[in-house]
Amino acid sequence: MAQVEARVLKGFRDYLPEADIPRQAMLRKVVAVFESFGFGPLTTPALEYADILLGKYGEEGDQLLYRFADNGGRDVALRYDLTVPLARVVAQHRSLDMPFRRYQVAPVWRAEKPGRGRFREFLQCDVDIVGEASARADAECMMVGLEVLGALGVPGFVMRVNNRKILDGLLDRVGVEGRERRHAVLRVMDKLPKIGRAGVEAELSDEVGLDAEARSLLFEVLGRPVAGSAGVRALDDAVGGSEAGRLGITELAELLDIVEAAGYGDRVEVDLSIARGLDYYTGTIYETFVRDREGFGSVMSGGRYDTLLAMFLRESIPAVGISLGIDRLVSLLVDLGLVGGRAGTADVFAAAFDDEGYGAMVRWAGALRRAGVGVETSLVAGRLGKQFRLAEKKGYRFVVLQGPDERAADKLALKDLQSGEQVTVDLEEVVRRVRSAPDGGHG
Amino acid sequence: MAQVEARVLKGFRDYLPEADIPRQAMLRKVVAVFESFGFGPLTTPALEYADILLGKYGEEGDQLLYRFADNGGRDVALRYDLTVPLARVVAQHRSLDMPFRRYQVAPVWRAEKPGRGRFREFLQCDVDIVGEASARADAECMMVGLEVLGALGVPGFVMRVNNRKILDGLLDRVGVEGRERRHAVLRVMDKLPKIGRAGVEAELSDEVGLDAEARSLLFEVLGRPVAGSAGVRALDDAVGGSEAGRLGITELAELLDIVEAAGYGDRVEVDLSIARGLDYYTGTIYETFVRDREGFGSVMSGGRYDTLLAMFLRESIPAVGISLGIDRLVSLLVDLGLVGGRAGTADVFAAAFDDEGYGAMVRWAGALRRAGVGVETSLVAGRLGKQFRLAEKKGYRFVVLQGPDERAADKLALKDLQSGEQVTVDLEEVVRRVRSAPDGGHG
Numbered sequence: 001m002a003q004v005e006a007r008v009l010k011g012f013r014d015y016l017p018e019a020d021i022p023r024q025a026m027l028r029k030v031v032a033v034f035e036s037f038g039f040g041p042l043t044t045p046a047l048e049y050a051d052i053l054l055g056k057y058g059e060e061g062d063q064l065l066y067r068f069a070d071n072g073g074r075d076v077a078l079r080y081d082l083t084v085p086l087a088r089v090v091a092q093h094r095s096l097d098m099p100f101r102r103y104q105v106a107p108v109w110r111a112e113k114p115g116r117g118r119f120r121e122f123l124q125c126d127v128d129i130v131g132e133a134s135a136r137a138d139a140e141c142m143m144v145g146l147e148v149l150g151a152l153g154v155p156g157f158v159m160r161v162n163n164r165k166i167l168d169g170l171l172d173r174v175g176v177e178g179r180e181r182r183h184a185v186l187r188v189m190d191k192l193p194k195i196g197r198a199g200v201e202a203e204l205s206d207e208v209g210l211d212a213e214a215r216s217l218l219f220e221v222l223g224r225p226v227a228g229s230a231g232v233r234a235l236d237d238a239v240g241g242s243e244a245g246r247l248g249i250t251e252l253a254e255l256l257d258i259v260e261a262a263g264y265g266d267r268v269e270v271d272l273s274i275a276r277g278l279d280y281y282t283g284t285i286y287e288t289f290v291r292d293r294e295g296f297g298s299v300m301s302g303g304r305y306d307t308l309l310a311m312f313l314r315e316s317i318p319a320v321g322i323s324l325g326i327d328r329l330v331s332l333l334v335d336l337g338l339v340g341g342r343a344g345t346a347d348v349f350a351a352a353f354d355d356e357g358y359g360a361m362v363r364w365a366g367a368l369r370r371a372g373v374g375v376e377t378s379l380v381a382g383r384l385g386k387q388f389r390l391a392e393k394k395g396y397r398f399v400v401l402q403g404p405d406e407r408a409a410d411k412l413a414l415k416d417l418q419s420g421e422q423v424t425v426d427l428e429e430v431v432r433r434v435r436s437a438p439d440g441g442h443g
Numbered sequence: 444m445a446q447v448e449a450r451v452l453k454g455f456r457d458y459l460p461e462a463d464i465p466r467q468a469m470l471r472k473v474v475a476v477f478e479s480f481g482f483g484p485l486t487t488p489a490l491e492y493a494d495i496l497l498g499k500y501g502e503e504g505d506q507l508l509y510r511f512a513d514n515g516g517r518d519v520a521l522r523y524d525l526t527v528p529l530a531r532v533v534a535q536h537r538s539l540d541m542p543f544r545r546y547q548v549a550p551v552w553r554a555e556k557p558g559r560g561r562f563r564e565f566l567q568c569d570v571d572i573v574g575e576a577s578a579r580a581d582a583e584c585m586m587v588g589l590e591v592l593g594a595l596g597v598p599g600f601v602m603r604v605n606n607r608k609i610l611d612g613l614l615d616r617v618g619v620e621g622r623e624r625r626h627a628v629l630r631v632m633d634k635l636p637k638i639g640r641a642g643v644e645a646e647l648s649d650e651v652g653l654d655a656e657a658r659s660l661l662f663e664v665l666g667r668p669v670a671g672s673a674g675v676r677a678l679d680d681a682v683g684g685s686e687a688g689r690l691g692i693t694e695l696a697e698l699l700d701i702v703e704a705a706g707y708g709d710r711v712e713v714d715l716s717i718a719r720g721l722d723y724y725t726g727t728i729y730e731t732f733v734r735d736r737e738g739f740g741s742v743m744s745g746g747r748y749d750t751l752l753a754m755f756l757r758e759s760i761p762a763v764g765i766s767l768g769i770d771r772l773v774s775l776l777v778d779l780g781l782v783g784g785r786a787g788t789a790d791v792f793a794a795a796f797d798d799e800g801y802g803a804m805v806r807w808a809g810a811l812r813r814a815g816v817g818v819e820t821s822l823v824a825g826r827l828g829k830q831f832r833l834a835e836k837k838g839y840r841f842v843v844l845q846g847p848d849e850r851a852a853d854k855l856a857l858k859d860l861q862s863g864e865q866v867t868v869d870l871e872e873v874v875r876r877v878r879s880a881p882d883g884g885h886g
Binding site for chain 1: 485492513530535577701705787801817820836
């Protein structure tokens with residue numbers, strides 16, 4: 001076999017430990033919040049029959065699927081999101097108790113043009129509730145999402161909420177007809193944070209053929225400040241006499257009533273310009289931005305999709321969910337200096353004084369672990385300076401070691417790389433000192 | 444879009460919450476042990492350039508790759524294991540500090556004929572140490588693996604260890620020459636637990652052309668009981684004068700010295716018949732079986748692969764690792780009744796007495812969560828019997844609720860579904876009772 005150049009595909013990336021340690025720590029926090037709201041884990045295959053995924057994301061989405069014929073000639077594709085596989089699962093396993101709350105943390109694949117912050121493989125963290133039509137389910141997804149951002153220490157975030165039915169009412173009023181044309185308008189509106197009002201107006205005019213009067217009416221409504229559920233209830237004129245529009249107003253007001261009563265009102269704003277690009281939304285839609293970092297894009301978004309299940313079943317089952325863009329959040333928190341890199345995962349580094357003491361080191365390292373202190377042991381003995389430098393590079397604050405004197409006295413030497421202080425103490429005292437250090441001894 | 448039948452590909456599967464809850468809990472324990480030994484997380488793409496993977500697993504392995512042309516016409520494949528991507532990462536990122544300890548928990552894909560317990564997508568949990576040639580690295584991987592099985596509560600397991608160089612010496616002595624022929628013998632030997640001695644003898648005779656004398660000599664050595672490092676050192680005659688064989692004996696004896704001194708000797712046995720199917724092993728090889736459940740196959744296996752890195756680099760970098768078959772372990776522990784299914788992940792279920800109290804329920808549920816008690820709230824109010832039945836089906840032991848009387852008195856009702864007892868107490872007492880229940884209130 002000839003030698004092969006080690007490289008990754010464009011749009012894909014490795015997370016080396018220094019980058020993956022804070023990322024995995026964040027994922028653990030996310031999952032803990034999901035579970036504290038009673039969401040259960042679901043694992044689905046990376047590969048699905050292509051027809052399960054096709055026609056769910058719009059034509060552009062179909063083009064972006066990693067689709068191929070497998071070894072048995074089956075038409076298969078890598079999943080594009082976690083929502084359609086969830087719908088497939090619920091349709092397939094009809095004995096699931098409703099409402100079905102699940103979370104899933106898993107990569108998805110989209111063959112997009114790679115760019116800054118845009119990758120062909122990225123991790124999604126989704127919570128969804130299937131089988132409950134009331135605004136309580138929408139509120140539950142919002143609240144668990146807001147609690148996740150709080151638990152991660154994301155500063156100054158705000159969730160912007162809207163309802164597709166209000167947009168439907170507005171499109172009725174503006175006179176945009178036909179499913180395809182309406183979706184085209186929504187997809188253009190969805191670009192508002194990226195291309196601005198002028199860009200959106202140009203595309204609405206050139207690509208969708210919306211006249212100046214319609215565009216002006218649209219933007220008059222989209223730009224309205226709306227204060228809480230009372231503000232939403234006063235929106236009737238915006239949707240004219242549209243029945244869909246009025247239903248959307250009721251749904252959004254009910255949702256806000258719940259989250260305001262639950263004390264989340266300060267983190268939620270109505271934004272009528274939120275449209276979301278995916279075709280399958282039917283009601284509530286949400287996006288979440290971090291103040292002064294809007295350029296990062298939405299870090300958490302989702303909505304209600306009451307008709308998706310009907311693509312697999314004779315009946316319709318209501319569903320709502322929210323998806324956290326964890327990789328984008330990791331970049332943001334690193335950018336803000338709120339999470340830092342270290343390359344070691346244990347609490348202390350155990351240096352090996354000499355070959356004779358190696359076996360003893362393995363034993364006291366085991367005793368430290370049983371006492372709850374993680375230990376990375378050196379695999380080389382002697383040349384202590386080199387071992388200390390490795391410990392320091394990996395971000396350890398404490399090095400533990402045992403020279404012949406300590407060994408004879410059944411003690412350990414504990415060196416604090418931050419202060420330079422070294423003490424000779426027994427194992428229990430090592431445990432006490434490391435556990436009482438801020439951040440459990442991580443330098 | 445026509446309606447599509449909801450189904451998964453053959454050889455793939457969904458883990459619904461009831462099955463995924465114990466699985467995820469086990470994964471958390473596995474990762475905690477990995478990290479307590481200082482292994483850091485690594486995440487690599489699911490897709491690699493095909494030439495990165497080809498030629499590493501033998502011809503059969505190449506055939507089992509999910510390989511296709513992507514949208515840009517690149518020859519790509521889904522990863523087949525986590526070892527080759529690790530080698531690619533180390534070859535590509537040359538600034539990594541050595542020894543490099545990493546863990547990775549991720550699915551791999553093999554287009555094998557699906558069968559009982561054999562899937563086309565399965566999760567691997569790997570720890571590896573790259574850049575350290577001494578037996579200490581082999582011992583470290585063994586010990587972290589043994590600690591993982593202990594932490595998971597796997598009963599009566601034993602790790603069987605061997606060294607490829609000893610097998611090399613034996614093949615020298617038996618007169619099997621040529622890389623391909625030697626690998627063929629090892630792959631047949633690897634089937635011993637599945638097809639028995641008679642099956643292996645038949646294949647060695649028919650497919651590799653080994654004569655009766657050679658086979659008999661082989662089995663005489665493979666079947667020898669070898670007691671600890673002293674027993675290994677007495678094996679010199681088995682490998683005749685082979686230099687490779689004698690080096691293997693030294694390596695295996697050194698490895699056993701370390702694990703015996705560290706107190707792991709009771710969980711490790713030498714088994715000269717362990718061969719491992721993959722081509723890339725060069726030294727230590729291990730497999731782990733659960734007593735009385737040998738039919739489940741090895742639950743943890745691995746070995747040293749000192750030449751794999753040279754397929755990407757001009758230089759050779761030594762490496763050793765071990766891989767836990769978590770899905771097989773989950774089946775085993777379920778089979779043994781050691782892990783059970785529940786469909787809820789929170790600690791208590793909050794029932795909603797009536798619509799009026801729904802907002803208050805959301806608030807006291809939040810207060811319970813802040814006190815460390817996970818709460819799944821009902822999304823429907825009233826019809827309490829139905830809510831209680833859902834809580835019971837999802838495996839909750841406690842239901843918390845607040846009727847008008849409790850609301851007026853600022854108390855909560857806590858019902859224990861196991862004992863039937865219901866008490867009216869304040870929120871702090873709910874927290875105290877739930878947290879002091881065995882298993883944190885899980886029924």
